[in-house]
Amino acid sequence: MHDWQALIRKRDFPMIENAQCRGKTVVYLDNAATTQASRPVIWTMENYYMRQHANVHRGVYCMSEEATAAMEETRQLVAEFIGAASPDEVVFTSGTTQSINFLAEAFAASVLKPGDLVLATEMEHNSNLLPWLSACSRSGAELALVPVTADGELDLEELGRLLEKKPKLLAVCAVSNVLGTVNPLREIAEMAHAAGAAVAVDAAQAMRHGLPGVCSLGCDFLSFSAHKIMGPTGSGILYGKREWLERLAPPHTGGGMVSSMQWPEINYEDIPLKFEAGTPNLAGIAGFGAAIEYIQALGRERISEYEVSLIKYAEKRLSGIPGIQILGSPAQRFGALSFTVPPLQAYDVALMLSAEGFALRSGRHCANLLHEKMGVSASVRLSPAFYNTKNEIELLAAALERLLAAAKKAGVPVGGVKNG
Amino acid sequence: MDEIAAEQEQILKEFRELEDPMARYSYLLALASLLPSSPDDLKSPDYAVKGCQSSVWLKAWAEDGRFRFIADSDTYIIKGLLYLLMNVLDGRPLAEASGAELYFWRDEMLLGSFDDSRKKGISYVAATLRTRARELSKNE
Incomplete structure (x- = not known):
């Protein structure tokens, strides 16, 4: 040992x-299902509820300002952790499943048209498959699957053939949650981008691994959960390239994401807040930050x-x-x-x-x-x-x-x- | 104590003697191989017990006033349990079988490590046996 x-x-x-x-x-x-939270994560969450708890963004009082600063600090930590160009590209969610559902809903509403094609793979967790099936069914797009070889690798030749059909997006996992297969994401992203497809990566199983930053990978979207990196459950992120997030309409609406309203005209906040309707999981986000610091320190x-x-x-x-x-x-x-x-x-x-x-x-x-x-x-x-x-x-x-x-x-x- | 209860007590006594849970599961695997082989037509939707996590098929009938059944599963541990259920219930007088309380399978020693969906599945098997025994008893 x-x-x-x-x-x-x-x-x-x-x-x-x-x-x-x-x-x-x-x-x-x-641990592919969930990891144990480290002691610093548990302490951070306890400390949050003991000394810090207040709602974010809406208060001018000290505790609210501190809670807002703590949440934004975690957003910065996540951005550095995944190599994003800016913390604005990080949207807090309840975890990978919600991130992908969120993205698929937004894509169905803002991008996909009848007859469009979306690609996923046979290797995907249902969380990176069913949201796309539902998005395609709602928008009239078609979902096709990249096959897996007998060895448990993605069939890149077949991916190449499917990309000739000019799909709008390729949904792919960084690491298979069953086989542990590490997919060649950079190569896959290059192939997809050359065909004009956006790349959405399910990185739930990959974040303890030495995954290259999202910018160098060239992916357009990336999702993961805190509880797979010794953090709490119920907390995760959706990363999206600025130009994409600015283009997509928020699939969920509510408090905290409105900048001005002259009924019935509503202007949303800029990214990422336009995607964060409602009170975020603040304690979970605090624990998420502690988990990232812990993984980074190791x-x-x-x-x-x-x-x-x-x-x-x-x-x-x-x-x-x-x-x-x-x-x-x-x-x-x-x-x-x-x-x-x-x-x-x-x-x-x-x-x-x-x-x-x-x-x-x-x-x-x-x-x-x-x-x-x-x-x-x-x-x-x-x-x-x-x-x-x-x-x-x-x-x-x-x-x-x-x-x-x-x-x-x-x-x-x-x-x-x-x-x- | 009636014969059905006595049989169940005997099963529990045997399992109590096996202190190690791995030994109990191994015993169920051994019992699985004793389950009489079923005819091919048993594995049809008509005989499938609904609600089980594993596939279970069960066919019951009356024979000379007695409750008879055959059963099968795609899972060895469940096959072992089915064999024990046969020991308890198969061939008993219909009146006894229809009023029998099947309780041995609920014991922690047998189901302690099973998750809720499997426990529920096995309870469906026991409930189906009871229901079929009552139906057949009424028709006699």
């Missing part, structure tokens, strides 16, 4: 170090290097166990690895491992199309973060070996062998 890793695990993630469930020590490996390169080493170790160890089938073999994996133990159902495998203390996820991980493409109905996913250890992966592998032995003994033909 790296020294820094052991220290921060103990100091900042007490739940990871001490959690018990039904008498077993919990090994938390479900260093994304260091985090990425360590997490990649865990995934590589898991892939090597699990692929050596007869009876386990790992989904895909992409050139670069980050954050997630999914597998099946046929003929056992994924749910049963996760359930039996849960009895041993392992927190894993089973099912389709909201990526139904990808599972269909990989030829499985469901899978078990392990997704380590930097507070996990190689020893925990080893414990999981040993538990899987015991599970397989027990299943074989019970007459289940795991690994194609029936020993009953």
Whole structure:
């Protein structure tokens, strides 16, 4: 174990170090679903409610001014974190799902026309698929999907062919939440822009990774959630290039986004406030800022290097166990690895491992199309973060070996062998 | 204690002897292989138990005044539970089966780690068995 890793695990993630469930020590490996908030994030949110809480933008009193300044400070932090040209390009949302729904609604209202084409991929989480399906259905546009290869990579040749049809937008994830595939975003963005398509990146699984800044990636939109980077749930952002955000009409309206009103004529605030109707999740935004500072302090390169080493170790160890089938073999994996133990159902495998203390996820991980493409109905996913250890992966592998032995003994033909 | 309750107590006693949850699940896997193989036509929408997270099919009928059923699932652990349900209910007199209280499957030892949707799914299986037993009992 790296020294820094052991220290921060103990100091900042007490739940990871001490959690018990039904008498077993919990090994938390479900970080693609959500990560544990670090101690500084929890302190910041507590401090916010204890000393700072007031509504933003509308008060001239001290607490409101402080709350506004704190929110804008986080906006600045996010802009630096993602390499945006300006904090004005950062819109606060409740998380990635809301960001994409928000964008898709705005696109349907302001950009898409009947007969237009939108591209998504077979690799997408439903949160980056269903909003586009709905936007296309409302606007009369068509949605086409970029296929995934047997290895679990995007088929860039087919993407090239689809781009010849001049789509308005390409929605693509930076990292697959099932396979951990790291997509070549820069290349994809270049291809899409050459065809005149905007690029919207779902970066939910990528933000602990050494993702290049949005400006250098060349994406037009990017979404992610705080709770995937050791921050709180219910807080996230939609990044949009200034020219795009200025062009799009706000899909949601309400308080806090009106600059002047002479009924029935209404003028909205400039970006980003025109997209932030209602009271924002202020405590969540405060915690979001603390999470970014925490990740920045540890260093994304260091985090990425360590997490990649865990995934590589898991892939090597699990692929050596007869009876386990790992989904895909992409050139670069980050954050997630999914597998099946046929003929056992994924749910049963996760359930039996849960009895041993392992927190894993089973099912389709909201990526139904990808599972269909990989030829499985469901899978078990392990997704380590930097507070996990190689020893925990080893414990999981040993538990899987015991599970397989027990299943074989019970007459289940795991690994194609029936020993009953 | 009637035979249905006695059978359920016996099941709980067996599971109590298996202290380790992994051992209990392994036992369910072993019981799954004992579930009689079902005819192909069982796996049709007509016999599907609605509301289950896993696919479960169940066909019940009356035979010489007794409640009979066959069942299957796409999941080994559920197959194990179905086998236990067969031990409890299959072949019992219709009057007994229709009034039986099925409770063993609700025990923490069996369902402790199941999530709510699966617990609900298994409760649908038990409810379907009870309903079918009552219907068949009325028709007798």
